[in-house]
Amino acid sequence: MRDVSHRFRHDIPVTAHYLWFKGLHIVFVVTWFAGLFYLPRLFIYHTMASDAISRERFELMETRLFVIMTIGAVLASAFGIWMLFRNPGLLQLDWVQLKLVLLASLLVFHWRCFSWMRRLRISAPSTDTRWLRWFNEIPSVLLIAIVLLAVLKPS
């Protein structure tokens, strides 16, 4: 079997602390993605809702989910940034640089969710959900790309 240990580039000894932080990093990534996956779905249902009571209920559900996913995003990023501080040599690796580019797209997606939330509050939603259905697919593509990059660490 091919030895790929060079892809890890651990300039520091991997301590139990580092592994705990990596574990928590993954836990909060999951929390973040729960929201990124479900919030655009709520936007689709919200757009199709015709009565005021349902729309109000969707607004509340969207706000709560957005808060939870933002906490997930902040904590996943905080643990990730801590690992980069502990092991700055990682920043020289191609897969880490590509991961950071994909993360920038993920943050733009997160921000776009916030804009959609505001838009659905201000204006009467249109019934055309085609764009939202495409928008809903973006986090799946980013999740697959980022997780495979982080785990396979292609050099």
Ligand code: HEM
């Ligand atoms: C600002 C956000 C993020 C930063 C700064 C960051 C940074 C890091 C760092 C430094 C590691 C440790 C790498 C190593 O020790 O080899 C790591 C591991 C990992 N990250 Fe992230 N990450 C972020 C967001 C994400 C996201 C959004 C995902 C998933 C979609 C993700 C998935 C993973 C996985 C699966 C690992 C474990 C890889 C392994 O060691 O096998 N990360 N991350």
